[in-house]
Amino acid sequence: xxxxxxxxxxxxxxxxxxxxxxxxxxxxxxxxxxxxxxxxxxxxxxxxxxxxxxxxxxxxxxxxxxxxxxxxxxxxxxxxxxxxxxxxxxxxxxxxxxxxxxxxxxxxxxxxxxxxxxxxxxxxxxxxxxxxxxxxxxxxxxxxxxxxxxxxxxxxxxxxxxxxxxxxxxxxxxxxxxxxxxxxxxxxxxxxxxxxxxxxxxxxxxxxxxxxxxxxxxxxxxxxxxxxxxxxxxxxxxxxxxxxxxxxxxxxxxxxxxxxxxxxxxxxxxxxxxxxxxxxxxxxxxxxxxxxxxxxxxxxxxxxxxxxxxxxxxxxxxxxxxxxxxxxxxxxxxxxx
Amino acid sequence: xxxxxxxxxxxxxxxxxxxxxxxxxxxxxxxxxxxxxxxxxxxxxxxxxxxxxxxxxxxxxxxxxxxxxxxxxxxxxxxxxxxxxxxxxxxxxxxxxxxxxxxxxxxxxxxxxxxxxxxxxxxxxxxxxxxxxxxxxxxxxxxxxxxxxxxxxxxxxxxxxxxxxxxxxxxxxxxxxxxxxxxxxxxxxxxxxxxxxxxxxxxxxxxxxxxxxxxxxxxxxxxxxxxxxxxxxxxxxxxxxxxxxxxxxxxxxxxxxxxxxxxxxxxxxxxxxxxxxxxxxxxxxxxxxxxxxxxxxxxxxxxxxxxxxxxxxxxxxxxxxxxxxxxxxxxxxxxxx
Numbered sequence: 141x142x143x144x145x146x147x148x149x150x151x152x153x154x155x156x157x158x159x160x161x162x163x164x165x166x167x168x169x170x171x172x173x174x175x176x177x178x179x180x181x182x183x184x185x186x187x188x189x190x191x192x193x194x195x196x197x198x199x200x201x202x203x204x205x206x207x208x209x210x211x212x213x214x215x216x217x218x219x220x221x222x223x224x225x226x227x228x229x230x231x232x233x234x235x236x237x238x239x240x241x242x243x244x245x246x247x248x249x250x251x252x253x254x255x256x257x258x259x260x261x262x263x264x265x266x267x268x269x270x271x272x273x274x275x276x277x278x279x280x281x282x283x284x285x286x287x288x289x290x291x292x293x294x295x296x297x298x299x300x301x302x303x304x305x306x307x308x309x310x311x312x313x314x315x316x317x318x319x320x321x322x323x324x325x326x327x328x329x330x331x332x333x334x335x336x337x338x339x340x341x342x343x344x345x346x347x348x349x350x351x352x353x354x355x356x357x358x359x360x361x362x363x364x365x366x367x368x369x370x371x372x373x374x375x376x377x378x379x380x381x382x383x384x385x386x387x388x389x390x391x392x393x394x395x396x397x398x399x400x401x402x403x404x405x406x407x408x409x410x411x412x413x414x415x416x417x418x419x420x421x422x423x424x425x426x427x428x429x430x431x432x433x434x435x436x437x438x439x440x441x442x443x444x445x446x447x448x449x450x451x452x453x454x455x456x457x458x459x460x461x462x463x464x465x466x467x468x469x470x471x472x473x474x475x476x477x
Numbered sequence: 478x479x480x481x482x483x484x485x486x487x488x489x490x491x492x493x494x495x496x497x498x499x500x501x502x503x504x505x506x507x508x509x510x511x512x513x514x515x516x517x518x519x520x521x522x523x524x525x526x527x528x529x530x531x532x533x534x535x536x537x538x539x540x541x542x543x544x545x546x547x548x549x550x551x552x553x554x555x556x557x558x559x560x561x562x563x564x565x566x567x568x569x570x571x572x573x574x575x576x577x578x579x580x581x582x583x584x585x586x587x588x589x590x591x592x593x594x595x596x597x598x599x600x601x602x603x604x605x606x607x608x609x610x611x612x613x614x615x616x617x618x619x620x621x622x623x624x625x626x627x628x629x630x631x632x633x634x635x636x637x638x639x640x641x642x643x644x645x646x647x648x649x650x651x652x653x654x655x656x657x658x659x660x661x662x663x664x665x666x667x668x669x670x671x672x673x674x675x676x677x678x679x680x681x682x683x684x685x686x687x688x689x690x691x692x693x694x695x696x697x698x699x700x701x702x703x704x705x706x707x708x709x710x711x712x713x714x715x716x717x718x719x720x721x722x723x724x725x726x727x728x729x730x731x732x733x734x735x736x737x738x739x740x741x742x743x744x745x746x747x748x749x750x751x752x753x754x755x756x757x758x759x760x761x762x763x764x765x766x767x768x769x770x771x772x773x774x775x776x777x778x779x780x781x782x783x784x785x786x787x788x789x790x791x792x793x794x795x796x797x798x799x800x801x802x803x804x805x806x807x808x809x810x811x812x813x814x
Binding site: 200201202364369383384385386389395396397398399400401402403404405406407408409410411412413414415416419 | 537538539701706720721722723726732733734735736737738739740741742743744745746747748749750751752753756
């Protein structure tokens with residue numbers, strides 16, 4: 141492998157507002173062999189996620205920022221080329237955090253074995269990966285929906301949101317989604333959402349009043365901004381706001397907007413709570429097992445939006461912030477050959 | 478009693494922003510006799526509370542607004558003049574919701590008997606009344622402080638805040654208070670607060686960093702605005718923000734300011750939760766019993782700020798919004814004669 145070159149996308153500049161193309165640099169480096177306990181794998185797909193924007197910022201957050209000059213952090217899946225870890229052998233498929241590059245060396249203990257016969261590889265970055273697991277624990281553990289309650293979801297057509305909605309339906313809830321554009325809204329109706337709001341063509345406050353005449357018990361927020369404000373205004377007694385993300389605010393260069401009506405939490409004896417999926421590491425397997433079962437039974441649908449070309453990392457990533465992806469956005473890095 | 482006249486303060490106009498004197502009108506009405514099950518009592522003290530501002534607004538909240546032309550709602554204490562309820566007799570002292578007037582008729586079932594030998598009457602509007610009970614359940618039930626944790630309180634010199642701080646000390650916490658002015662800050666130090674921030678003379682963000690170098694586990698918020706932003710910025714892992722009030726926002730005519738850094742709740746897996754003391758009605762006695770015990774043992778101090786003159790209701794009330802009261806603000810309506 142020593143002659144094999146590895147294309148890498150590195151973070152070379154911290155973005156201010158929307159990341160500019162100059163924030164990233166494509167470089168070549170030789171592929172390195174795994175040290176003891178490590179595994180070298182060929183990266184087949186990487187995941188493009190809104191959270192990546194936060195990882196580019198300096199300063200305290202739930203994980204350290206990506207360092208300048210480092211390969212951009214990314215989850216991904218691939219095929220093992222060379223293993224120095226007893227749990228993996230050449231040809232195995234794994235899910236890990238390879239970063240935005242063609243070949244990755246990672247500690248075997250941080251990899252999860254995946255089976256391409258159970259689901260296509262890219263699905264392990266979607267409903268059977270971080271987004272699905274995020275949806276599962278965020279809704280069930282933090283949101284604690286009860287049958288008959290109304291669950292509202294922003295960013296509902298996204299990888300996390302569409303899974304949240306389907307799980308909420310499985311749990312007997314009435315489900316309302318907020319998404320941008322007729323095509324995404326149609327998709328949500330196909331998934332069984334009871335009502336859908338197109339924030340691009342509708343007044344979100346007015347439509348929410350119609351869609352949730354009795355209010356909202358659980359709001360699963362991926363977006364922030366007006367969606368959060370509107371949901372707080374419709375919150376029911378002892379409602380729960382699950383803070384999963386705030387994609388509307390991630391590129392803000394001015395102070396982001398806080399919800400001016402947060403005192404609705406007091407009037408309604410409600411709570412707003414944040415969570416980070418990494419805290420559920422010990423229970424990932426439980427979530428994947430249950431969701432794989434639902435997929436098999438046809439109760440949980442998944443959709444990925446696959447783009448190609450690692451060197452075009454920046455323009456692919458920007459699709460997330462412009463609402464251009466439709467389903468879980470994954471970047472195909474290489475054919476499985 | 479039929480000749481006796483009753484001075485009443487009525488709400489005659491809904492305020493926009495800060496209540497103007499014209500919002501209230503002082504009127505005379507004959508004192509009425511109690512119907513079956515009711516009690517007529519002479520009002521001795523009424524409570525002046527920030528929450529009153531909310532009660533003046535039209536629209537949905539945790540209790541209905543005061544109607545135009547109605548006596549302004551107020552908690553208070555008094556002495557029974559005439560009883561048509563088996564639990565009370567002439568001369569008994571009671572706590573209830575008489576409103577801003579000299580004589581009140583209320584259902585006996587809504588009154589609580591109080592004992593002027595255990596504590597001075599006005600204290601039943603402070604630490605042994607709604608503010609104390611609010612502090613008790615808000616801190617212990619919603620905030621759930623653990624020994625060794627840091628508890629931060631805004632509006633710390635107020636009736637609720639000063640009780641929260643003392644209870645937190647009793648539970649083994651490190652307690653930091655935010656208050657306005659040197660005199661109030663000195664008072665908090667006397668009460669045993671570990672650190673105090675004077676928001677009138679200090680930069681609240683900078684001072685909070687110094688006062689809570691390891692962050693804040695529980696923030697008990699009576700104020701909102703910059704205090705809430707600053708606290709969110711210092712929140713610790715699994716921190717709790719208890720929303721008790723937002724006095725800085727009550728008179729806002731523009732959209733109030735929401736906390737722009739609310740996503741600190743996500744990063745820190747923290748929650749922000751509102752509560753209303755009325756939900757704890759069944760447990761009031763428990764709180765009063767425990768706090769009366771602490772007072773007796775000298776572990777809980779109380780301070781009231783007594784003003785006089787029912788017709789000057791408006792100007793007394795405004796003291797709250799200008800930070801002019803020092804301790805629980807109570808209006809003495811009449812001598813106990």
